[in-house]
Amino acid sequence: NAGVMQNPRHLVRRRGQEARLRCSPMKGHSHVYWYRQLPEEGLKFMVYLQKENIIDESGMPKERFSAEFPKEGPSILRIQQVVRGDSAAYFCASSGRVDTEAFFGQGTRLTVV
Amino acid sequence: DQQVKQNSPSLSVQEGRISILNCDYTNSMFDYFLWYKKYPAEGPTFLISISSIKDKNEDGRFTVFLNKSAKHLSLHIVPSQPGDSAVYFCAASVLTGNQFYFGTGTSLTVIP
Numbered sequence: 001n002a003g004v005m006q007n008p009r010h011l012v013r014r015r016g017q018e019a020r021l022r023c024s025p026m027k028g029h030s031h032v033y034w035y036r037q038l039p040e041e042g043l044k045f046m047v048y049l050q051k052e053n054i055i056d057e058s059g060m061p062k063e064r065f066s067a068e069f070p071k072e073g074p075s076i077l078r079i080q081q082v083v084r085g086d087s088a089a090y091f092c093a094s095s096g097r098v099d100t101e102a103f104f105g106q107g108t109r110l111t112v113v
Numbered sequence: 114d115q116q117v118k119q120n121s122p123s124l125s126v127q128e129g130r131i132s133i134l135n136c137d138y139t140n141s142m143f144d145y146f147l148w149y150k151k152y153p154a155e156g157p158t159f160l161i162s163i164s165s166i167k168d169k170n171e172d173g174r175f176t177v178f179l180n181k182s183a184k185h186l187s188l189h190i191v192p193s194q195p196g197d198s199a200v201y202f203c204a205a206s207v208l209t210g211n212q213f214y215f216g217t218g219t220s221l222t223v224i225p
Contacts (some may be wrong), residue, residue, distance in 0.1 A: 004156070033212065042119075042202065042217035043157070056211035091156050093213075101147055102213060104156035 004094050005074075006030075006105035012084045013112050021077040021108045025094030032075045033093045034067060035101055043091065049075060082112045116140045117130075117205050119216035127216050132190040135217050136203030139184065143205040147213065148177060148188045151200045160201075161188070193223045 004026040013019050025032050034046040045059040048071035060067065064082075069075040079086055089109050093102035118137045125131045134148075144165035149157035163170040163177045163186070170177050175187045190197055203216040 035215070038185075043204075043215040044212070045212040048211045059212070093156075101159045101162055103159060104149070106154075106156045109154075 004092055004103050004105035006090075006092050006108050008108060009106060011108055011110045013110065015083060015112055016081050019079040019082050019086070019110055019112075021075070021079075021090050021092075021110070022074045023092030023094075023105060024074040025092075026096075026103055029074075029094035029103075031094075031095045031097070031098050032069050033077075034077050035091045035093065035104075037089045037091065037107075039088070046077070079110075082110070084112050086110060087112045115217070116143075117203055117214045119161075119201075119203055121144075121219050122217070123222070124221040125139050125222045125224060126193045127196055129192045130212075132188075132193045132197065132223065133175040133189040134190075134201050134221065136186050136188075136194075136216055137184060138205050140165060140205070140207075140214075141184065142207050142210075143214075145206045145208050146177070146186050147204045147206075148175075149202045149204060150197075151202060151218070152166075157202055190221075195223045195225050197221060197225050214218055 032049045035043040047060050047067045048056040064080045066078045089107045091107045093104045095102040147162040148160040151157045161172050161175050161177050179186045181187040201218045202218045204213040206213045
């Protein structure tokens with residue numbers, strides 16, 4: 001059973017382009033979380049999704065960022081019109097239940113040039 | 114507002130000795146606590162957790178202690194090994210809530 005899979009591992013985008021980050025949760029997990037880690041900082045919550053539903057997006061910037069977790073396929077974190085400040089490591093985590101530990105993927109390192 | 118705090122950014126310990134990593138939280142509603150370990154360029158790996166109904170949980174060389182009155186938890190690693198060198202994150206959640214709140218991490222170096 002593969003763990004949480006994120007791709008790509010590294011993504012370089014020019015300012016103004018779109019970034020799409022993908023996350024396939026562990027098999028059987030229906031809860032997906034996205035976190036961002038800026039340089040020299042801890043992990044900051046962005047959004048929590050269940051299949052086809054956004055449960056909590058209180059950590060998402062109001063503009064340019066969106067997330068989805070469709071019935072089929074991976075969860076997608078989409079950043080439109082990227083800016084240099086979006087450069088960070090983006091981690092996805094999944095859990096089988098809301099009251100258990102979450103397992104993290106290896107992250108996508110986004111660099112905006 | 115940092116609800117989970119790890120005030121020591123780094124810690125160095127001799128191999129074989131005990132490593133103690135500390136974590137404080139401010140939200141009294143938190144009832145589930147976790148420790149994650151992270152190597153550079155990798156995702157955090159779950160280590161150990163504890164619910165608020167307990168004050169201690171042990172798993173091999175790792176023990177987590179919870180002091181609810183002080184809103185403090187700690188992770189003890191004994192004996193420490195060089196492979197334990199990593200960044201350790203403390204996290205907390207409300208079991209009925211939607212997210213884990215993470216501290217800023219403590220970088221542990223175990224010296225051979």
